[in-house]
Amino acid sequence: MSISFKKSYKFAVKSAFYITLFATGFVAILLYFFLEINYLFLAVFTFAIFLFSFFVLQFRVEKFIYKRVKKIYDDVSLLDSTTLRNQPITTDMATLTLDVQKFAREKKIEIEMLKVREEYRREFLGNVSHELKTPLFTVQGYLSTLLDGAMNDKSIRKKYLERAEKGVERLINIVKDLDMISKLETGDQNLNFTKFNIVDVVQNVFDLLEMKADEKSIMLMFDMKYTKPIYVHADQEKIEQVLTNLIMNSVKYGKEKGTTEVSIENLTNNKVIVRVTDNGEGIESHNVPRLFERFFRVDKSGSRSEGGSGLGLSIVKHIIEAHHEKIYVESKYGFGSEFSFTLEKAK
Template sequence: MSPIFKKSYKFAFKSSFYISFFATVCIFGYHYFFTLSNLVYPVVFLFVLFGFSFFVIQYRVEKFIYRRVKKIYDDVSLLENTSFRNQPITTDMATLTKEVKKFARDKKLEIETLKIKEEYRREFLGNVSHELKTPLFTVQGYILTLLDGAMEDKTIRKKYLQRAEKGVERLIYIVKDLDMITKLEVGDINIEPSRFNVVEVVQNVFDLLEMRAAKKNITLSFDTFYKQPIFVLADQDKIQQVITNLVMNSIKYGKTGGTTEIGIENLVDNKVIIRVTDNGEGIEKQNISRLFERFYRVDKSGARSEGGSGLGLAIVKHIIESHNEKIYVESEFGVGSEFSFTLEKAK
């Protein structure tokens, strides 16, 4: 704080002036009525009394305010706000009020952020426990049934072991996805860009998921026939995982007999945009902002019956952002959804 004339000085100045003026008038009146001689003494007395009053009032006011303001600073410093505690103590009320209001706003924002993080932590732990609990209990149930005597029947033994194996595979899938998203969030996974044909990668994904799509009679296709390869610069394995996750989601939430279509378009001179469009269930507007959260599911029951870790879209978002690219989503409930992301063109 560096005002030209502190407000406490102004207060002391005015107070001193009033006191000095009153005292001088009294003395001047005394001399006028009783001596009527020399006016020098009243004037000298005016300045002496003014100076004395000014310094006494200024000192006492600053000391009075300083003690109370210092207590405020000391109380605030207990909250360990370093930026506030390290500021010089001011006795100017306007500055102090401004600083305290700023401190209160910052603390309110900090508390709100902590509440959001705490809610997110609770929700995350609940989702993790739910995702792990289902396959664990499934595996445990089949193993206990076998131990209780069903193991003697070779047919039941084989069937239950196969089902237990699927539960273990689901657990491994969830743990792998958790490991990957953790590494993505802390930056432990390196992106290794290379030049590759993204049309070929999309076709590989279609071939991989063809049987899964056929179970719901969903058609996987390009929006047009691409005669020429389209080369991009990115991590091929991770971009294939992005496309795989998006297509798997479109199958999971797609309508029986529906379609999933992928288009690749030039966005600007050095960018392409890849669109994954389906005519499935669509997403309600209030859910769109949370789609990329870990374990967030639009359909809490149906999605789990379809399997998956609940981390697919969160992984997609982190992979795309680790390439310094953008991902977008547009959806209309009951009509379908479109996920799109950008990639850098390769020369």
């Protein structure tokens, strides 16, 4: 790639000035002591020595110094530095130094970001392999037992096949969730925006999870009686999934005989905020920033016993961000948590 020069003459001008000053002074002293001072001669000599010094210095700088500097720019440009590619090289050393320092800072930041991404990638791959390995080994174990002779017992055969089916369902859910996150991140998951009543959607989720909540005697309720519909503009199916994931989590990690409360409030003239609040075990403050990471679990052992793909909150975050909305979390360990997100009001 060819890199152009933006010439600067500061170095040559200053250097020529100093050489001229010295040469003129030296010649003037010689004339004073040995000959008669001729001011016309001194003026011509000064002008000539300045021009000669300037052109020689500028030529030498461009030919030998900046030729090598240009080679350095060409080399580092292979590292895809947009700053160095889009701007011409200057022969001003101060500007050159600033350019190189800026390039070094950018590369340092880029290297740090790559290290963070590599660490995230390594952790993510480890989590994926662990999540897939558990149901795979479960299915393999039941099938191997059946093939080893347990298939002849009808009751055992049915029980083991049902358990193997659950393992396969968990694998399918993990793959589906990963596929959804991938599509949301790349923008391939198209959202179907419609006008709908968010109160009805919350009630549908309550009805869906009622039996699950009854197992722990957890009450699903609104903060008040909503007599009028609250219409929002969003993808109804995706928002229902968001509410299902959030309410399911509050039930899963809630206390026996606890509550999960949903409130819908006006935030601005064109926004509402939906809050899902519980009085469960809460989340320790150092875990809150990582809640929306894929496969991140606050309780590594207990949460796996509850099942799930470990991708629920990550999907929630991606769906809300795909709507260009915000999601928030507040939690006090031992007292409960509140997840909230904004939605656009329907006109």
